[in-house]
Amino acid sequence: MSVSHKGLSLGVDTLEAPAASEKLEKLHNFYWVSQKEPHAVRRHAILKAHPEVKKLMGHEPRTKYIVTGVVLLQCSMAFALRNTSPKSWKFWLCAYVVGATATQNIFLAIHELSHNLAFRKPWHNRLFSVFTNTPIGIPYAASFAPYHQLHHKFLGDEVYDTDIPTKFEALVLSNVLGKTFFATFQIFFYAFRPMFVTSIPMSPLHLINVAYQLTFDYFWITNFGINSFLYFLISAFLAGSLHPCSGHFIAEHYLLNMEEAIIGGKLAFKNTTAETEPVHSTEKSEITRQDVQFYEHYALETFSYYGILNFFTWNVGLHNEHHDFPFVPWSRLWELNRLCPEFYQSLPKHDSWCKVLWDFVLKDDVTLYNRVKRVNKHLTKAD
Incomplete structure (x- = not known):
């Protein structure tokens, strides 16, 4: 009970x-x-x-198929909204209900891949994480993996666990307005905080991640327009904002x-x-x-x-x-x-x-x- x-x-x-x-x-x-x-x-x-x-223990072969399906779902949604204004309620409703949920799934697929749980060989997981990153619009996967490994190995450590807010964040944002701001924009805190706390050296995977993502972004904007691409970015923002699935960031x-x-x-x-x-x-x-x-x-x-x-x-x-x-x-x-x-x-x-x-x-x-x-x-x- x-x-x-x-x-x-x-x-x-x-x-x-x-x-x-x-x-x-x-x-x-x-x-x-x-x-x-x-x-x-x-x-x-x-x-x-x-x-x-x-x-x-060991990898789960089905992961790569599910990830591919979610990536294609997001690309299909972005294509379908290519002629829809980002100012419209339809655009934001689709981005919140479908896009943010799918992007949170993408974030956490990259999390699975950071533990080498989709393929037997680590390098295959890393390369696939670059593909998984596609509908986020911003290169993210290569940077996430090393920081997340430190989070597991040094849970709670004041230097290595960059999941913990900095003292400045806690001092400034520990009131209702501050916490609302933090919960709304927490995706940016998780993205930028590590760079101010613990530096990770660049690796070939970082370069591959950036080159692939910029190439995809250029291709997508050129062929389907900026509105379609904004669907990716807004979905990523909402996925790390006041969305039911984003509650896991704080709950954990x-x-x-x-x-x-x-x-x-x-x-x-x-x-x-x-x-x-x-x-x-x-x-x-x-x-x-x-x-x-x-x-x-x-x-x-x-x-x-x-x-x-x-x-x-x-x-x-x-x-x-x-x-x-x-x-x-x-x-x-x-x-x-x-x-x-x-x-x-x-x-x-x-x-x-x-x-x-x-x-x-x-x-x-x-x-x-x-x-x-x-x-x-x-x-x-x-x-």
Whole structure:
């Protein structure tokens, strides 16, 4: 039996809430923790308890066919709207309902490809990601992959995890108007933030991505006009704006309910070696920085969503499962969840991505600071 509260659902075997003395008020700094993230620990425990999970790993051959279909759908829509003004309601309705949903699917197909889950050979996945990028209109795939790999390897790290808002973003945008602006234009924050936080060297794939995309864009505009091309760009913007599917950006790692996040933090290590003795990535005594204040309790930093929108988004809602096993493709994440109920059923989860967006914008105690953060090992001391 699950219990729903403030947009999150708590499964079975819930724990008592923290003591009243625990600080649960509005955060004015990130939720700094010294504990290691639970995914590697839980992965080890799951493989020990369920060695059959290894059979779920590997590429999914159907991915390339679905991606090709979605790319063709977007190109067909753009062609059909070539004589429709971008100022018309018809254009924006098509871009929001069809275009944004399809483009979000494209974004997350590139996510699958960044884990080499469509083809056996990594280079085939990378080249196909360039093709997948086609209806976005802007070269994106080559840059996404290395940053996303860092996000998995260094979850919560203040330098390497560029999914976390910067301190400037959190300081300026942690009010209703700021959060509305952030949620509306979050696609730009995700696109440009990494360049200001952690630089990634250019690779041949970047050049291929740019050359192919510019060639396609020139061909499309020359043959079908600017209105048709604007359909791609507007769809991409709406896909990362106030759209039901874009709720996953915030749902995955924001702490929308601190009390339940702390409860979930205890449940995250259930049935693992760290259940009774936490494993730390940082020794608190080594940190001399005044901007870092560690919280005593670990707060769950990854949340899953098991609703219908997973159908359009490659099951990205099963996010705890994905972080535990990033080499299990979208088509087998439900099987992973089914095989390991003792690890997943009790974790807090989101019931609705739309409600996630609503709560993020309107709840006073939710700000851009509501993210778990870890000290980078090279930045332990004050300047």
